[in-house]
Amino acid sequence: MTSEQLFQIFLNGITLASVYFLVASGLTLIFGLMRVITMAHGTSYLLGGYFGFSVASATGNWYLAALVAAAIVGILGLIIHQVLIHKFQNDDLRVALITLGVAFIGTDLMAATYGGDAYQVPAPSNWLGTVVLPFAGSYSLQRLIIILISIIIGVALWLLISKTRYGAIVRAGVDDSQMTAATGVNTRVIFASIFLLGSALAGFAGVANGTLFTLLPGQDGTFLLYSLVVVIVGGMGSIPGAALGALLVGLVSQFGLYFAPTYATVFTFALMVIVLAVRPQGIMGKVRL
Amino acid sequence: MSMSKKSRLLPVMAIGATFSLLLAGCAGGGDEASSDEIKIGVLAPDTGNLSFAMGEAKKAVDQVSKELGLEFGGKTITIVYQGTDGTTSSAQSAVRKLVENDEVDIVLGPGSGDEGLTVVEYALTQPDVTFVNGAASPVDQTLKGADNFFRFMGDSVMWMGGLGKYAYETKGYKNIYLLAEDYSFPYDNAGGFFSEFCAAGGNMTGASWVPVGTTDYATVLSSIPAGTDAVYVGLGGSDAANFLSQAVQAKTPYPLIGGSIAIDPSALGASADIADAAVGMFSGGPVPGAGYTNTLWDKFNSEVEGVNIFTLLYYNAAYALFSGIKAVDGDLGDGQADLRDALKATDFTGPGGHIVLDSNNQAIVDNFITEVVQNADGSLGTVQVAEAHNVKQGTISYQRFDSCP
Structure with a gap:
């Protein structure tokens, strides 16, 4: 392997990590705060991608497409939370089954609307082309932009959760939601806002990923699975954990693809198994008593 | 939140994920068969x-x-x-x-x-x-x-008939790298191509057999060794579309040869920016291109x-x-x-x-050899390069290979 190849593969790993992070950050927030696993998270991702494709194709405006997709998917997530999940919030198995049902319905509706063809969200024309980087040689500009966007969103989320009053309430809710409610915080509003934010992030991730790669049926399940791996590896409820988990999963899968392409998928899941064996709460996760 | 509730979530997640994967493809059943x-x-x-x-x-x-x-x-x-x-x-x-x-x-x-x-x-x-x-x-x-x-x-070996010689003799490629999905169809499809290409005097510079559903091919593109004249792309459907769009993004300098489903409308019809990489690709298979008279x-x-x-x-x-x-x-x-x-x-x-x-x-x-062209309206299509009649099955099947089979 030349040093240029090494850096290229490293950047590819980070690109993949950026997309996984965007999907998983929403999941980890919902999971950390509400202790419910939403099986419809992959569906939110794919739906966002499809919306993004439709809007970007019709208007030629990628930014508008990303905004619309995130807004619609976020609001849908909010409605699903208020109508279906809110009542059963303390029953994790029931929430998993309800959201699984929502995921099936969503998958079939998307297949009926968009069919089995592959779609790619058209990128803004000034994103096309390559730039020459030190050590890595020429690299795709739109990949670098998606990496940058993910970093900005990641930092903003981290600031929101760790530096604001809202974040302090969310963190208090993550640690002990009953005690937080007892102090007079309206946890229903907080839970709803986290569901909105988490779903919107998944929708945005669909547009970002759909710009680099193609969107197609079945990806909802794949991305749900990978974001679960990221959340499990990084630690549930932690934004830096999701970033670290995504980075590890992205790098392991890309270096795996170079050294032993046939077993690239195996490495990713082996990583999860090792983390679960050594540190069951995830790398950045807290042990709760 | 107690540790015990939290630890219950993992099996729930696992069961849910398994269900979601297992049931995704299932459709409704039918009635009992009757005699009429x-x-x-x-x-x-x-x-x-x-x-x-x-x-x-x-x-x-x-x-x-x-x-x-x-x-x-x-x-x-x-x-x-x-x-x-x-x-x-x-x-x-x-x-x-x-x-x-x-x-x-x-x-x-x-x-x-x-x-x-x-x-x-x-x-x-x-x-x-x-x-x-x-x-x-x-x-x-x-x-x-x-x-x-x-x-x-x-079968997928029959579909490649004539393509190896065409690549070596007509196109003049001496060294070809193999990128394909890791399952039985590309084994035979690529096996058929490389056995003929190598027999004609060609050389295989390496292989990447990637899992089906791989989305990011940039790593594979950057690992193609120097001295490669062309890349054989044994991918299909959205994998092929993904690869082609990334080849465009990365401005891949290699000419491409397609497996039988890589240059099919099922891949070329994707709503993605793939034209720059796809035009000029050629392949063999059962689907004729423009110019076929029937x-x-x-x-x-x-x-x-x-x-x-x-x-x-x-x-x-x-x-x-x-x-x-x-x-x-x-x-x-x-x-x-x-x-x-x-x-x-x-x-x-x-x-x-x-x-x-x-x-x-x-x-x-x-069987037909076809090449990808861009139509006047910007869409991608194929034109007929050669056709063969009464192609019969051989008895050789292939497994995964990393050098000339």
Whole structure:
């Protein structure tokens, strides 16, 4: 392997990590705060991608497409939370089954609307082309932009959760939601806002990923699975954990693809198994008593 | 929140994830078979990188129903569609569901390589059911001695006939790198190409066999060794579209040679920016390009929208099957013996050329070499480079290889 190849593969790993992070950050927030696993998270991702494709194709405006997709998917997530999940919030198995049902319905509706063809969200024309980087040689500009966007969103989320009053309430809710409610915080509003934010992030991730790669049926399940791996590896409820988990999963899968392409998928899941064996709460996760 | 509740979540997540993967491809069942109906179970992928194949299978069966009808000798044909995700396990449960739960008389399918091998193994255990292959193309399918299994299309080695020599002699490529999905179809498809290319004097500079559904090919592109003249792309469906769009993004300098489904409309029709990489790609397979003179091909394209390799192959299979049922006037008695004799005697010219069967129930077919061009409206299409007639099956099948096979 030349040093240029090494850096290229490293950047590819980070690109993949950026997309996984965007999907998983929403999941980890919902999971950390509400202790419910939403099986419809992959569906939110794919739906966002499809919306993004439709809007970007019709208007030629990628930014508008990303905004619309995130807004619609976020609001849908909010409605699903208020109508279906809110009542059963303390029953994790029931929430998993309800959201699984929502995921099936969503998958079939998307297949009926968009069919089995592959779609790619058209990128803004000034994103096309390559730039020459030190050590890595020429690299795709739109990949670098998606990496940058993910970093900005990641930092903003981290600031929101760790530096604001809202974040302090969310963190208090993550640690002990009953005690937080007892102090007079309206946890229903907080839970709803986290569901909105988490779903919107998944929708945005669909547009970002759909710009680099193609969107197609079945990806909802794949991305749900990978974001679960990221959340499990990084630690549930932690934004830096999701970033670290995504980075590890992205790098392991890309270096795996170079050294032993046939077993690239195996490495990713082996990583999860090792983390679960050594540190069951995830790398950045807290042990709760 | 106690640790015990938290630890319960992991199994819930795992069970949920498993359900979501297992059930994704399942569709509804059918009623019990009655004596005045012939029940055909159609098997095709509806999830994963070949998820569009089910739509093509439906179009093909609808077209044949329109041409030949759905009633033969007072019996009505009922169709049960069953989706898969293109993998062995999914095909296995889907074909069992069709035969054991829906009690179909005939299975039409499957659509993908590994699935095909599984279904043939299953056919050997179900002598009372007739199996007509949909679009699966591993060589071994018709070499396993299943008398009740029929394939009205070429295998993936036959599809590559002439392409290796064309790459070496006409295009002048001496060193080719292999990138392909890791399952039985590309093994045979690429094996057919490289055996001919290497025999002509060519050299293989390395191989990347990647998992089906790989989305990011940038790493593979950057690992192609220096001195490579061209890259053989043994990918299909959305994987091929993904690869091509990334080859455009990375401004890949290598000319590309396609596996049989890499330059098919099923990949080229993706709503993605792939033209710069795709134009000039060439491949071999059962789908003719522009310039092919066959009125049936023109008629087929005018009556069926958006024809690709899956539409054509499922059409040929369904046409042969319905013609066989017509020939026996809907009589499936005697363990379907008469129907199987009728299928063995198949001899018809369809949109993709002339088809007869050899003694293994394997078709002898016409085959085409085509090259990708950009049409005036910006869409991608293929033009005919060469065609071969009466192409027969060989007996060599291939496994994964990293140097000239």
